[in-house]
Every structure is written in C-alpha cells, then in structure tokens.
Amino acid sequence: MTSHRIPLTELESGTPFESRHIGPDAAAQAKMLAQVGYGSLDELTAAAVPDVIKSTERLALPEARSEAEVLAELRSFAHRNRVQHSMIGLGYHGTFTPPVILRNVMENPGWYTAYTPYQPEISQGRLEALLNFQTVVADLTGLPTSGASLLDEPTAAAEAMALSRRVGKAGKRGSTVFLVDAECLPQTVGVLRTRAEPTGVEVVVADLREGIPDEIADRGVFGVLLQYPGVSGVVRDQRAVIERAHELDAVVTVAADLLALTLLTSPGELGADIAVGSSQRFGVPMGFGGPHAGYMAVRDAFARSLPGRLVGVSRDADGEQAYRLALQTREQHIRREKATSNICTAQVLLAVMAGMYATYHGPDGLAAIARRTHRYAALLAAGLRDGGVQVVHGAFFDTVTARVPGRAAEVVERASLAGVDLRLTDADHVGITCDEITGREHLTAVWRAFGVLGDDAAGDFAALDTATADALPEPLLRTDEYLTHPVFHEHRSETGMLRYLRRLADRDYALDRGMIPLGSCTMKLNATTEMEPVTWPEFGALHPFAPAEQAEGYLTLIRELEERLAEVTGYDRVSLQPNAGSQGELAGLLAVRAYHRANGQEQRTVCLIPSSAHGTNAASAVMAGMKVVVVKTSDNGDVDVADLHAKIEQHGNELAVLMVTYPSTHGVFEEHISDVCAAVHEAGGQVYVDGANLNALLGVAKPGRFGADVSHLNLHKTFCIPHGGGGPGVGPIGVREHLAPYLPNHPLQPAAGPETGIGPVSGAPWGSAGILPISWAYVRLMGAEGLRRATQVAVLSANYIAKRLEPHYPVLYAGPNGLVAHECIIDVRPLTKQTGVSIDDVAKRLIDYGFHAPTMSFPVAGTLMIEPTESEDLAELDRFCEAMIAIRAEIDKVGTGEWDAQDNPLRNAPHTAAMLAGEWQQAYGREEAVFPAGVKASDKYWPPVRRIDGAFGDRNLVCSCPPVAEYEAG
Structure with a gap:
C-alpha cells in the first residue's frame, strides 16, 4: 500500500473557516447554480449585480486565518487589557454572573441565536423570561408597567424626556425645558443634549438640592430628571422636588439603581411618573460599556405610550394563558414618521440574564x-x-x-x-x-x-x-414587599435553575433548531469561535471609563474593526458607538444635519424616503429634526425616479438627505442607484444608504464608492453578532471624509470621536464594545475572498429558493435577468383572495413543519420576504422549499373545497401536543395536523401554545407576572 504525500503547508492550513460558515459546499453550489441557470458564482454575480456599482479591486484585508489562529490573536488582545478592580462607578459595576446563567443563557445558542418574538407561539420561553424582567423592574421601581428593556440607561433617559414632552400637560402647552439634576450621570446628560437639540428641547442642568429654582420654574418645565442615588453617591428624599415639579405640570423621571431599590423607597412611592436605569449590575458583565439592558417603567396612564417593546399576557385558541408582544401596532417600524421613538429593538439577551439573576437570588x-x-x-x-x-x-x-x-x-x-x-x-x-x-x-x-x-x-x-x-x-428605607410571585422563590438550587432555563429554552425556536428565513434580518451563523471571547474576563470585566492604558487590547481591536469596516464599505471613517441600528440611523442623520449647518445651510431639513423603506428610517429622520417627504416606489419595487426628481425639484435647497436601502427593501439590486445618488448630490443633498441589506454587497460593491455619503451597518446581521432574541445589536456608521468631523463623540473619552462631533448617542464611548470581538473575528476568519464568497452564496441561495417556489407562488420582484438579490418576496395575496387562507395561516402552518416563518407583510402586506443567508446548507434550503410547496398544496385543498374553509390545518395551525392528545374535533386527521409531509416524529418541534389572540391581549393589558391564583391555575 502506497501513501499519498500531502505537502506540509496544506496539512498546516487545516479546514478553512469559510467552509464552516458557508453552508452549501462546492457540489451543492453546483446543483443550485444549475437550478438558477448559471455555471459559476462569478457568472451569477455578473448577471445579478449592476455593473455601475461593482467593485473591481480586491478588498484590502489581511489573509483569512484559522479558528485556532484567530483565537490566539484575540488572546493576545485580551492579555494587553489590564483588568483591575473597578470602583469607578458612574452606572457601571462589577458583578458576579452565576455560572448556571452564564453557561445556560449567555453561552447557550438556544438563547442567543433566537430572533425577536414576532411569532409568539414559538417564543414562549423568552417571552416568559422577559415578563420576569418586566416584573422585577415594575416591583423594584414601584411603577406598574415596565418595558422589555431599552438600549442603555442614558438612551432610556432620552426616551423618558421625549415621553414627558408628549404626555405631560406642560409639554402639550409648548414648554421646551427639560430640567436635569446636577447629580445625574454625565454620560446621561451628554446623550440628553444630543437628542434634545434637533427637536427644540433645552436641557437645563441645575443643582436641585434646595428644590427647583424659581427662575427655571418661571420659564415652564415639561419634565424633570433626578438620579437616585446621585452620581456623587448621595441619597436624598426627592419628594419635595417631585411635588413641586407636579405643581408645574411637569412629568418626573427618576433614574434609579435597581440594587439600591431593594433597600430604598421606590421611585413610584416617592411620586415619580417614570423610572429609568440599567440592569447591568444584575449579573451582566461591564464589557467595556455594553451591551446591557436599560429599563423604563411608567405609571398606568403612560402604559400605552411606553417606547420600545412590551411583553403582555394573552390567551391562545384554547383559552390557555400565552405571552406575546403587546401593542405591536404602535411599534416604530409601523408608525413611521408618526413614531414617537425610533427604537425597534431591545436588549433581550441581557434582560433575560438580569431577570434570571433576580429569579435565582x-x-x-x-x-x-x-x-x-x-x-x-x-x-x-x-x-x-x-x-x-x-x-x-x-x-x-x-x-x-x-x-x-x-x-x-x-x-x-x-x-x-x-x-x-x-x-x-x-x-x-x-x-x-x-x-x-x-x-x-x-x-x-x-x-x-x-x-x-x-x-x-x-x-x-x-x-x-x-x-x-x-x-x-x-x-x-423600603418597607413594602417585592418579587412576591412564585417564580422568584422556586429556583434557588442550581438544579432547579438549570431545569427552569432548559424548560423555557425548549419552548422556543432558534437557529440551533433550524433555519430562520427572515427577510431583511440576516439570520446567519454566529460561530462559536466568534462568540467565545465575549465571556473572557479581559473583555467582559473592563469598565468603560478605565484608563486608556488598561484597555490597549480593546482599543487596538476597535481601531482595526473600524478600519476593516471602512474598507469593506468604501467609507473613510467609522464610528462604533451606536448600539443599535436605530441609533446608527440617528447618528448618521445628525451628522448630515451638522454638515449642512456648518456650511450655513440650516434650511436643509427635508429627508426623502421611499415608501417601501423600513419605518425606523422615517422615525429617525423626525428625531433628527427633519421633515419626511415620501418618494413613490415603482411597480417593480425600485425607487420611482420620476417622482424622486419631482420631489427634488419641489424642495430645492431645502433637501437635506435621501434615505434609501440597497439592495432595495424589495430584495432587488436597483440599476439606477448611482443616478439616484448623483441627482441628490446635484441638488445639494446627501445620500444615506441603510445598511440592513449589506449581506448582498460585501466583497462585491461598496456603498461609499457608488454614491452614498453615510450608512449604518447592522453588525447583528451582516457581521455575525447574534440577535439574542431581539437584542443585542450594534449599528455603527460609516461616512465619507466630509462627514467625519460630525461623528459621535463622548464627554468622558476624547478618543471616542472628533471634538467637533454631534455628541454621544449611546452611554458608553464605543457602545456595546463587549460584543465587538464577534465581528472582528468574523472578518479575520473569512478574509477578502471568504467575505465575497459569502455574499455570492447568499445571493445564490435566495435565487435558488425563488426559482424553486416560483411555480407555486408568484415571486413579486426581480431585477435584470429575473434575479433577486439576497432575499425574495413571494406573494400570497392572490391565494388569499381565492381561498381565504391568510398570510398568518401560512406563517403558523410553517411551525407545524418545523420552521420559523419568513418576514410577514413587509414591505408589502400579504407577502413573505425570505432571506436564507449563506449559512444554510442545501438540505435545509430544500426542506424549507418542500414545506412551502406542501403548504401550497394544502391551500389548494381549501380552494377546491376538499378542506373546509374554517376547519383545516392552516386555519388551526399551529397544532400542539395537548391538542393531539385531547378529544379530536377537526375534520382532518391528527397525522395531517402534526406530521405533515417531510416531518419526522423523532425530530418534531412541538409549539407550547396554539395561535394567540393578540386583540384580547391588547384590550386586557397585563405586562407583569400574572397573579398567583392564575399562576397556580395554569
């Protein structure tokens, strides 16, 4: 027997990470290309991507390295950080994460790879965990309604400022003064000033030890912010200040330390209307500034105006208790320019950790x-x-x-x-x-x-x-009881907590179970190698305001990531401070606003936004002090160029910026994007390209080179930071050189941004720095060629699905050569019209087939937007396609009358194990219900509840743990 000699260099290289990240191997890619009609990835790219935007040069990135090499490099960064015992305070504290929570939540893909719980039937675990978090906050603050978390304490205070102006009597009378106690955190004051100025609010900082000064009271105050305890540590009785503020018709917000509230009288009992703060010290590492779960709680009168997400208790089709996101119709991506906030996410993973910390203790x-x-x-x-x-x-x-x-x-x-x-x-x-x-x-x-x-x-x-x-x-001193619900008393042992976490995780659907084909959300692999360094103490235990010499490793990693993100996007500078896509949008628009003002063109306030754009675009524009003007969308999904030119002509020198998503929100490479950018520039405006769909561009095209001036990048989409069940995320912005002087900066860290910057948009200098090693590792593992191939396979996968489903469902939009970009939209409306089967029916039926539904009814009502990403292998793509084809056959059974229009597997989906075991009353069989085509009994995912009644939950708003009697009855 002879041995085949393999060169040592080949043996040393090992398996490239690219082949671990990209699901379809070479043989699968060849099969998919044949289905789509092309001979290679490069041929497909040439046909799908317009020549006018293509990059010709290779990305200037270091060569890809193996997982072992990247971990070693990250170890070298970690060793250059010097973690000392921090007694700096300022809202960031050392904490001990119970290992059972660290291992089974933070390090568990069942928790960190899940998406926002828009499909509540398969999100009951994290919804219960969030309800626990809301209950902790409501109980400790003494205010009855708490949200499912905000981005951090300073931005929560900014949301409270906006809420106070909107709902308070003084704000409605036109008062523009927001009074801030001098004892408030300096980073909070900085974020408040950034957020206040574009909307005409004046932030006045004053010493309120002796009450509200008469000269300020005489001006009219719509809101007051107090810190409890104060930044200097002082604990004061704020009742007199709160009473005086209420006499002035001002809304009072107290920024409170949750741990202190276990011993001190609650803000609600003191008379506060709103409480905000951070839950970081409840078991969440400092992480050089984040991510952490901010919180907000309000009195009853403000519950339906609360910004962000709210978990509520409702019931399913059997009348059983079930959880869902309450009041979804006021979500910011739906309200658009009428939104009162641009927040469309939360810090779910961190809120779960904080809630479990309270549950455990x-x-x-x-x-x-x-x-x-x-x-x-x-x-x-x-x-x-x-x-x-x-x-x-x-x-x-x-x-x-x-x-x-x-x-x-x-x-x-x-x-x-x-x-x-x-x-x-x-x-x-x-x-x-x-x-x-x-x-x-x-x-x-x-x-x-x-x-x-x-x-x-x-x-x-x-x-x-x-x-x-x-x-x-x-x-x-606090005298009332709190956290009386049984959930906060039943899980003291590690065994009990371990099983509770497992029980909740089993109720959910995350990427560790199967594909989540959500359009515009890019649910791709969050590799373990990328995730591992996040929990290293050298990254997790560092205070954001530690001296710079103690953070050399972090600062080097941050600088390299900024440079590499600039390279792949074609921009000149990048700021990593925005800790969500919404914050990135706001920061980018504020940079544009500052640029125009610096040029003496303060009249440029009009923001053009296509009608198909994500709703946060319009909400962010309003927050940046701009007037939203909607541009029509053509029948093919592109920006209506004629209407764009008409709007440019109409608004002339008032034009500030065009916000556009590329590839389009409809999943198409628009051929005229460079002409669109040129037209806006010729009129004196700037171009903002929303980076939500950047996964179709890396290594292929650079927004900063085909006409854009600024973009936010979703690191929780294209750059592999996991979605965490609805957060964390990072939304940095890239800008051309002329906008660089207006990037965010920070009052406590001059190195975080230019002196001429717009101010801070997040509490920490580099935002959620604790998860930046994930994106750094992704770029380092993939290299230039790996990133390009990932993009090409993402586009291939979307076109493969489109071709397979096209005979069964109309594919709503396509670009030249009948190709889509990285996602496709299938139209269910004709089927609904013919059969009565709704888009909800299809989405819920997919659960029976073992899938999370694609994005529903965005950007077009009655459609499904499908984004497979590059990480799903061919077997999973085929499993999804076969499920959708089988569902189409089921719809036909309804259409022909073989199945009753009301009593059929689609209308009754999803089907639970309890339903199967009970008295069967449906006209169709049990097996058709729970084991449809291709579903193996051994691999079956069982949803814990049936379809949830959203309207009931909104009419009967319950947003904390239900009463003990209901708990026991359940």
Whole structure:
C-alpha cells in the first residue's frame, strides 16, 4: 500500500473557516447554480449585480486565518487589557454572573441565536423570561408597567424626556425645558443634549438640592430628571422636588439603581411618573460599556405610550394563558414618521440574564447583596473619616465621595498602582463605588492610597464593623414587599435553575433548531469561535471609563474593526458607538444635519424616503429634526425616479438627505442607484444608504464608492453578532471624509470621536464594545475572498429558493435577468383572495413543519420576504422549499373545497401536543395536523401554545407576572 504525500503547508492550513460558515459546499453550489441557470458564482454575480456599482479591486484585508489562529490573536488582545478592580462607578459595576446563567443563557445558542418574538407561539420561553424582567423592574421601581428593556440607561433617559414632552400637560402647552439634576450621570446628560437639540428641547442642568429654582420654574418645565442615588453617591428624599415639579405640570423621571431599590423607597412611592436605569449590575458583565439592558417603567396612564417593546399576557385558541408582544401596532417600524421613538429593538439577551439573576437570588438574596455592598461602602467611609479624610455625604448607598484638597489625582494614581481604579471627580474630590465583588482587600488598598493606613498595616474590620452604623436614611428605607410571585422563590438550587432555563429554552425556536428565513434580518451563523471571547474576563470585566492604558487590547481591536469596516464599505471613517441600528440611523442623520449647518445651510431639513423603506428610517429622520417627504416606489419595487426628481425639484435647497436601502427593501439590486445618488448630490443633498441589506454587497460593491455619503451597518446581521432574541445589536456608521468631523463623540473619552462631533448617542464611548470581538473575528476568519464568497452564496441561495417556489407562488420582484438579490418576496395575496387562507395561516402552518416563518407583510402586506443567508446548507434550503410547496398544496385543498374553509390545518395551525392528545374535533386527521409531509416524529418541534389572540391581549393589558391564583391555575 502506497501513501499519498500531502505537502506540509496544506496539512498546516487545516479546514478553512469559510467552509464552516458557508453552508452549501462546492457540489451543492453546483446543483443550485444549475437550478438558477448559471455555471459559476462569478457568472451569477455578473448577471445579478449592476455593473455601475461593482467593485473591481480586491478588498484590502489581511489573509483569512484559522479558528485556532484567530483565537490566539484575540488572546493576545485580551492579555494587553489590564483588568483591575473597578470602583469607578458612574452606572457601571462589577458583578458576579452565576455560572448556571452564564453557561445556560449567555453561552447557550438556544438563547442567543433566537430572533425577536414576532411569532409568539414559538417564543414562549423568552417571552416568559422577559415578563420576569418586566416584573422585577415594575416591583423594584414601584411603577406598574415596565418595558422589555431599552438600549442603555442614558438612551432610556432620552426616551423618558421625549415621553414627558408628549404626555405631560406642560409639554402639550409648548414648554421646551427639560430640567436635569446636577447629580445625574454625565454620560446621561451628554446623550440628553444630543437628542434634545434637533427637536427644540433645552436641557437645563441645575443643582436641585434646595428644590427647583424659581427662575427655571418661571420659564415652564415639561419634565424633570433626578438620579437616585446621585452620581456623587448621595441619597436624598426627592419628594419635595417631585411635588413641586407636579405643581408645574411637569412629568418626573427618576433614574434609579435597581440594587439600591431593594433597600430604598421606590421611585413610584416617592411620586415619580417614570423610572429609568440599567440592569447591568444584575449579573451582566461591564464589557467595556455594553451591551446591557436599560429599563423604563411608567405609571398606568403612560402604559400605552411606553417606547420600545412590551411583553403582555394573552390567551391562545384554547383559552390557555400565552405571552406575546403587546401593542405591536404602535411599534416604530409601523408608525413611521408618526413614531414617537425610533427604537425597534431591545436588549433581550441581557434582560433575560438580569431577570434570571433576580429569579435565582430572589428578593432576599438581592437584598443581601445590596446590604453587603452598602456595608462595604459604610466601612470604607468610616475608615476614611477615622483617618482624617472628609466624606462629603452622610447618606449614601454604594458610593463615597471623599474630599482631599489638591490631592485627588495623587490618590487615584496610588490606588491604581495597587490594582484599584477610583474616579477622579476633580482636583479635590475622589469617588469610590463598592459593588457585589468588592472585598476587604480593596478597602485596604483604598485606605492606603488615601494615606490613612500604612502600607503594611491591615484594617481591623471587626472593630470597624461594630462601631459603624449604616448610612441609609431611615425615612427612605423600603418597607413594602417585592418579587412576591412564585417564580422568584422556586429556583434557588442550581438544579432547579438549570431545569427552569432548559424548560423555557425548549419552548422556543432558534437557529440551533433550524433555519430562520427572515427577510431583511440576516439570520446567519454566529460561530462559536466568534462568540467565545465575549465571556473572557479581559473583555467582559473592563469598565468603560478605565484608563486608556488598561484597555490597549480593546482599543487596538476597535481601531482595526473600524478600519476593516471602512474598507469593506468604501467609507473613510467609522464610528462604533451606536448600539443599535436605530441609533446608527440617528447618528448618521445628525451628522448630515451638522454638515449642512456648518456650511450655513440650516434650511436643509427635508429627508426623502421611499415608501417601501423600513419605518425606523422615517422615525429617525423626525428625531433628527427633519421633515419626511415620501418618494413613490415603482411597480417593480425600485425607487420611482420620476417622482424622486419631482420631489427634488419641489424642495430645492431645502433637501437635506435621501434615505434609501440597497439592495432595495424589495430584495432587488436597483440599476439606477448611482443616478439616484448623483441627482441628490446635484441638488445639494446627501445620500444615506441603510445598511440592513449589506449581506448582498460585501466583497462585491461598496456603498461609499457608488454614491452614498453615510450608512449604518447592522453588525447583528451582516457581521455575525447574534440577535439574542431581539437584542443585542450594534449599528455603527460609516461616512465619507466630509462627514467625519460630525461623528459621535463622548464627554468622558476624547478618543471616542472628533471634538467637533454631534455628541454621544449611546452611554458608553464605543457602545456595546463587549460584543465587538464577534465581528472582528468574523472578518479575520473569512478574509477578502471568504467575505465575497459569502455574499455570492447568499445571493445564490435566495435565487435558488425563488426559482424553486416560483411555480407555486408568484415571486413579486426581480431585477435584470429575473434575479433577486439576497432575499425574495413571494406573494400570497392572490391565494388569499381565492381561498381565504391568510398570510398568518401560512406563517403558523410553517411551525407545524418545523420552521420559523419568513418576514410577514413587509414591505408589502400579504407577502413573505425570505432571506436564507449563506449559512444554510442545501438540505435545509430544500426542506424549507418542500414545506412551502406542501403548504401550497394544502391551500389548494381549501380552494377546491376538499378542506373546509374554517376547519383545516392552516386555519388551526399551529397544532400542539395537548391538542393531539385531547378529544379530536377537526375534520382532518391528527397525522395531517402534526406530521405533515417531510416531518419526522423523532425530530418534531412541538409549539407550547396554539395561535394567540393578540386583540384580547391588547384590550386586557397585563405586562407583569400574572397573579398567583392564575399562576397556580395554569
């Protein structure tokens, strides 16, 4: 037997990651190309992509590396970060993530690869987890309705500002002043100013220790923001300020620390109308700034105006309790220019973690953590006082402000050398914040830094503890019960929590189960290699305001990712600060606005938006102070060029920007995109290309080169950050050089953006930096050729599905040569007209076949928008196509009368195991219901509930854990 000699270089290279990421192998690609009618990927690309936008040069990226090499490179970045014990505070705290939650939520693809729960029947697990989160927030804040999370604390405060103006009496009278206490977080004030200025709101920061100054009250105030406890650590009774604000008809928001609220009187009891904040310290790593779940809770009167997502309790077709997203008709992508917010996502994965942290610890455990945290702060203050250091406040929770005239910088430096980071407030003051993981050794290091304890001395903690009283004011101690629902008392053991998490995950459908073919959402592989570094402590445990020299690895990774994103998009500069696509849209439009104003063209306020655009485009434009003008869409799905020219002519020198999605929202490469861009530029406007469909362009075309001035990029789509059940995401913006001076910046980190920037749009300097290693790793693993092939296979997969389904469903739009881009739209409307089978029926029936439905009724009502991505292999693509073809045959049975129009598997879908086991009353058989063509009994996914009654849930709004009696009855 002779052996075949293989060159060492080939053996060393291993299996390229590209072949792991791209589902169809060479043989499958050949079969798919034959179906579509082309001989190679390059031939298909030449036919599908207009010549006018094609890039001719290869992407200037480093060569692709193996998974082992990329992990080693990321390890080198991690080792260049120096994680010290942070006592900086400012809304970011050390926390201990229970390993059962770390492993079974954060590191579990069953949780992190799921999509937004728009199909609630297959999202019951994460909807219950979010309901737990909402209950935690509502209980602790003392306000009855909480949302399913917002992006971070500062943006939640900005949403509260907008809500206050909209619903408050003073706001309705035209008041434009939003009053902010000087004790509020500086990053919150920065985001408020960024968001306020375009909408004509004046943010006034004042010291409210003595109440609201008369000169401000006389001007009229529509809203007030208080911090509780304050940034300096002080805990004050805010009742008098709140009462005075209400006398002025102002709406009061309290930014509150959830851990402190386990011990302190709730904002609701103090009289607040709105509470906002962060749930980060409930088991979510700091991650150099994010992602974290912000929160908002409101009193009953504001429940139906709450921005963002709201999980509600409804019932299914059998009358059983079921969860869903409530009030979906007010979602921002539906309301468009009438939207009151552009938020269309949440921080679901992080909200789940925070909610499970509270579920695992329960009210007693949370209070114990809070008491320990406070006790360390009290001992810290006592030790400083004993050493002659002035402690500024006598009442505090976890933060001590010490006054050391002229010595503050020296103290901070000495503490840093001892491995502890403190906050330099000014030349005379140092801020020190304790948290869940603060230990005696950290207090000792701080005392030594202040010089109140010798370098070799050790504090007598027992004596100090005996002699030191708590520093929480007696009138503000909490007396009411919270988290009384059984869910917060039943999962104390790790075994119990493990099984609870598994039980919820089993109710859901995520990418670990099968394809999620959602158009415009790009549900592709989130590779384990990309995900693994996120949980490394060198990335997860770093405070966003740690000194730059402690974050060299992070900053290098961020710089390289910015440069590589600029290269693949053709832009000159990139900002990674926006922590969602909506934030990226806003940042891009604010940059355009600032550019026009800098050129003395403040009259340019008109934003042209095609009628097919995603609704957040219009909402973002309104938030940026622009007037939305809709441009018609042609019958083929393209922008109506004639109407565009008419609108440009009509608005003349008022034109600010055109927002357009490319490829189009209809999934087509528009051939005239460069002409469209040129027409807008000739009129003095800018072009914003929405990056939602960038997965059809990487390595093939660059928006920054075919006419666009700015784009936001969805890193949670094209660049493999997982959707997390509806968040996290990252929405950075790329801009041409002339817009670079107007990128976001940050008041606490000059390196995060230009001095001339628009201000911060997110709380942290680099947004959700903790998940940026995912996108960095994806680009590094794929290289230039891998990214191009991924795009080509994504386009091939969409065209393969379109060709297979075309004989059974009309494919609504196609470009030249009858080709689509990376997604296709199939039209169900003619079938609905003929048979009565609705788009909902098709979507729910797909659940019986073991699939998540494609995007429903967007951008066209009564259609399904299908995006397979490059990561699904041919077997899964065929399984989906065969399910859709089988469903078409079922529709025909309804049309011919073989199946009753009301009693058929489509109308009754999805079918549950309970339905199967009960008395069967349907005219069709059990097997037809639950094991339709191609579904194996051994692989069956069983939905936990039947079709949910959305209208009932909206009429009877319940958005926290149901009463115990209902819980027990269920």
